[in-house]
Amino acid sequence: MPYEKILMKHFGVPNSTALEVYKADGGYEGAAFALKLLPEEVVDFVKEAHVRGRGGAGFPAGVKWSFLPKERDITYLCVNADESEPPTFCNRVLMENDPHLLLEGILVAGYATRSSVAYIYMRGEFTELFHIMQKAVDEAYAAGYFGENILGSGYALDCYIHRGAGAYVCGEETGLIESLEGKRGWPRIKPPFPAVAGLFGKPTVVNNVETLACLPPILARGLDWWKSLGTERSRGTKMYCVSGPVNQPGCYEAPLGLTVRELIYGEDFGAGMRDGNKVKAVFPGGISMGVLRGDVFPKGTDGDVDTTQDFDELDCKLDFDDVKRYDLLGLGTAAAVVVPENADMRDVLHNVARFYALESCGQCTQCRDGTSWMYRIAQRILAGAGRPLDLDLLEELTQNMGMMPGMSICGLPDGAAWPIRTLVRKFRPELERHIADQNSDAAERCVRETNAAAYDLPILGDKAATLAPGAAT
Amino acid sequence: MSWQTIDRTTVAEEQLGPGLSDAVRDKVRGFFPRYATKQAALLPALHITQNALGYVSLQAMRDIAELLELTPAQVLGVVSFYTHFWTHPKGRKTIVLCRSLSCELMGGKAVKDAIQRQLGIGEHETTPDGRYSYMTEECLAQCDDAPCMLINEKMHKRVRAEDVERLLADENNDKLDIPRSDLFDAPPEG
Structure with a gap:
């Protein structure tokens, strides 16, 4: 590999999940160093390192910690291991191979924020992973890295795994907190921010798994080494995921700023497309961040980026800033899913729209109804009864959802609107062609299909048939 | 669409189903020291219940509500929000x-x-x-x-x-080849 691995250092080492294997390679030295400093010094250290959150928003971890009120009795640390954004799996891979790296990061962050309890909120679908993590937590307790008087510093931290039960919105930090409190995972209205009043009304810090895993190596190896990685505004390495019909789907670590083309075609990354197919589209940062045109489109003539023209956009750099030039919402989770040239964009639109319609928590009207509308329109187009107007309708819908027009509690509707908007804008000619080629009597058939699906809830059982419009009344 | 809740008339017609055994209740109580409120033990309680009964029955929801000092409606609200929980019996x-x-x-x-x-x-x-x-x-x-x-x-x-x-x-298609933790499992019978 051309790049030094930091987070994925122990991948492939036999029995890498065991504590003694982790310790043999300098494990828990970063935490031992941190525990000799004052908590405030650790916060300053991490601030200086400028570790931007890896969960999607890119907010610096040290700055987040400094929002905690000075005077506080109890502080909670929540670890966001509710990795539900399709097609992201870097947190899973990290915890599966190196659970103690995360636990050491938790110890560092817990000490810096003076937390008394750390909750790892792990999504319910991580079944095998739960057993791996729980074993690691038990090992760490037995070795004195959690519990009372850790490493003789007098600091006490408890660490518990809290299992979720299948809800995308619990990855939003206040949704996660509500879910931890034993409620529906409904995001809260902010302010107050979790740093002031979070879990059980106490100051709370929520950090992503990958962000916390960055901390031990920085503490162990120093700021100078860390600052030599990546660029000024996007420091360190990132775990990139690539999936879909590429030759080597998987998770790869590289400094921030890798291009999408490298990620798909690089020998050390995706290693090209299967069967010599070309790329039609890529969702480079998890599906919420929007879509890029692939290399079935011609290359632009000059260096300028013009997303209104049908040009190849694979030269987009995956860091916190360059993605914005390509009309993407942000870096997101840097997990790319590649859509090959032989795929139908109507299927992709349908799949993406369904995801958000089913995962919307239902608190804000424009998200609850907007995502369901988008899903029904996508169903209509897929069933062969689309109207040219539908594409305009989709675009208009996406402009009226989310925090950016200022209408929602959390960012889910932004993440729902963005992929649909970029997909409709960038692949409009193809969708229009499908609509023009439709069979006209498909429309009637479709009415029943789309409406029946709207009532397709397991809970209603056989009542669905009688509720569907058009059924005998 | 997790915001859609259970049709109440359908619920009333259904059987209440099995409730929680004492062993399950004790196991759920074991989670109380982890959290500042009893309510926070709801998701662990539901995991354990589903593991013990195969699904979360209406009687189990009532029992959990009693145990955690909630209303049955609050428990039902949480059960219907998460896709992991089944409100009707499921297979092995x-x-x-x-x-x-x-x-x-x-x-x-x-x-x-x-x-x-x-x-x-x-x-x-x-x-x-x-x-x-x-x-x-x-x-x-x-x-x-x-x-x-x-x-x-x-x-x-x-x-x-x-x-x-x-x-x-394949009979063994659900066997794990790693050590399991029984933290969220149903307590052994007897």
């Missing part, structure tokens, strides 16, 4: 197939058709012999090995439609 093994973009691009739809044809059931249904229940779920975070599916806790990777018959016939 639950198949959870991923339907997200990577899996669908890699042939997930063919696997779905193969499973449904093999078992002869639709989503959220159970085979007549009580062996399998089947549902689909959004991204299982195993996209590098798409298409993937869970049988109980065991993740099956790169499943092809032609493998489905052999896979479902």
